[in-house]
Amino acid sequence: MSDPVPAMAERAAVCADRLLAADSVVLASHIDADGLTSGAIAATGLERAGIPFETTFEKQLDADGIDRIAATDHEVALFTDFGSGQLDDIVTHQQAGEFDAVVADHHQPATGEDGEGPPEIDHHLNPLLFDIDGASELSGAGATYVLARAMEPEGVDNRDLAALAVIGAVGDMQDTDGGLIGANEGIVAEGVEAGAIEEVTDISLYGRQTRPLPKLLEYASELRIPGISGDEQGSIRFLSELDVDLKVDGDWRRWVDLSFEERQTVASALMKHAISRGVPPERVNGVTTTTYTLADEEVGTELRDVSEFSTVLNATARYERADVGLAVCLGYRDEALEEARRLLRTHRRNLSEGLEWVKTEGVEQEEHLQWFDAGSHIRETIVGIIAGMALGAAGIRRDQPIVAFAQESADELKVSARGSGFLVRDGLDLSVVMSEAAAAVDGGGGGHDVAAGATIPRENRDAFLTEADRIVGEQLGD
Known part of the structure; x- marks a missing residue:
């Protein structure tokens, strides 16, 4: 077995050994995209290793939340995408014999009461402890993936879980500088090797899989272009002037529907248009970036593109339906996916109305x-x-x-x-x-x-x- 993040391998093995020796585990995770993917990675790793477990989610891990987790009465409590900032309370429960804690997180560890550093526990897996930036190089899902790889029983290969780790990293905005960097790159490489992830250079606009081309450009907050961004008619006018057939039976095609040559034509014209409207060159160069798609998901759906998948997860968690987001991460579709899509529609409407409120006020x-x-x-x-x-x-x-x-x-x-x-x-x-x-x-x-x-x-x-x-x-x- 290879180590996706070698610097963390030894600690990951120690944490994995504790989980593998447990009679039962309570898995507690955060509710955002990074937390949901962390929970799904951990749940799959525990299941494949044959470890009985119960899953719970917390919107915010505080003393009351840790009390609830302790009350589940399991031998080990596994905290994913949080826990490092709450080590004082976790250690208190551990010392009382209520559980043995394993923490896989990437947030800043809290300073202990002595002011000299966080409390120490034996099973704390956090990139910051190994000089790896937890804000840009490894997410909570990434740390949990490292743990899941260390937990593999004989004959099991958890590299397919790299797809979830990449969703978590992108959901945590760790790809804002042209793609994932640092320790995340090792996870991407394993996902590509496993056939779970496709890594390509493509246009950097959100909605490549699902949005009709005019909407793709109109809502492109990543690159604000005068005459196109926020301007439906301007976007239509720009696309209509290109020497490319961008409609089928009168309906606009999506980016994913275009051939490689057609994509090049649109991207080149978009860059020229941006330059002519005074957009700085460094921002124009950001039109293309490293993108990640999930090989096993259907083309043209919101689950095919990592960015859109992470948005679906955020929509479930922020409306108290972390169970739906977890189900989608674990591969359930049908009712779970339909409910996730409904929540996503609500989420987008609330974001639009909220942003308008801020602009007005x-x-x-x-x-x-x-x-x-x-x-x-x-x-x-x-x-x-x-x-x-x-x-x-x-x-x-x-x-x-x-x-x-x-x-x-x-x-x-x-x-x-x-x-x-x-x-x-x-x-x-x-x-x-x-x-x-x-x-x-x-x-x-x-x-x-x-x-x-x-x-x-x-x-x-x-x-x-x-x-x-x-x-x-x-x-x-x-």
Whole structure:
């Protein structure tokens, strides 16, 4: 058996041995695309190894959530795509003999009470412990895949699970710089070898499998082109002027329907159009990227393309139907897929309405960050996505991070923060911002440098903003 991430192989083997020796396991995972794929990878690995297990999902892993997991009364608790930031509480339960913990995560480990580092447990598999960037080089699904490969019984090959690991990484926005990098590349290579993944250079627009060509261009937020982006008639006019037959029986074709030569013609014309409208060359070059498709899924469906698959999963989880997302990951179709599609339609409508609300209401400005409080107008499970979509929209700056608030309960606010790659390169780390600012107001938070979240008492919003603004200023040297 090869090691997809050699630096983590020894620790993965130790974690796998603990799971393989367990009488039973409770598998607990996060609910976003990365969490759902992590859960599916772990569930498949446990099943193939013949280990009895129970699966549960948590929207946010806190002390109450860990109490619920402990109450399931299994010998081992396997945490995937969370757990590193909650090691204090996990260790407390472990020391009480309620379970033995295995954590496969990629988030920043929480600092222990001594302030010198996270509590140590024997079975903690996190790329950050091996100098691998958990925000850009390996996701929670990737860490869980490394664990699943180490769990293989004789005669079992888990390389097909690389497809789920890649969905998780893309769902966690780890492909934003032209494709997956670092440790993720080793997982992609194994997926290609196993025949589960196809890796090709293609146009970088979302919806290649399912959107009619005019909609593909109109909704292309990845490359804003004057006269095409956000302009239905402009997109139709651009396509109609090309010397390519882009319709069949009067209906627009999709990108996936085009031949290689037809794709080249459209992409070349799109780049020329963008340059003529003043789009900077570095952005024009981003028209093409490394893309990933799933070889076993039907062409032209939202499950064929990794990006679209991850969106389907996000739609299920954010509407309290993680069970549906898990079923789709495990290969169930029919009713599960139909329900996922229904949730996706709802999700897209809510995102559109939420973004329009932010554009209409505008954002408030602090010295180093911008923010909005959606209250109950936007679901707390999608406010972070909308904050990311809002960056760079009319009236909203791209040179500052954005912080979004939404009502989580009568007494608490959900906080989501989003930045950009160039802000991170300048020193922004929203994981630290959310963690420290939340702790200062009796809340809790964490995440990644480019995207993070927190939960805080409602009455402490303004104090949180003051602290977050100060930390961002220090990080960016303003």
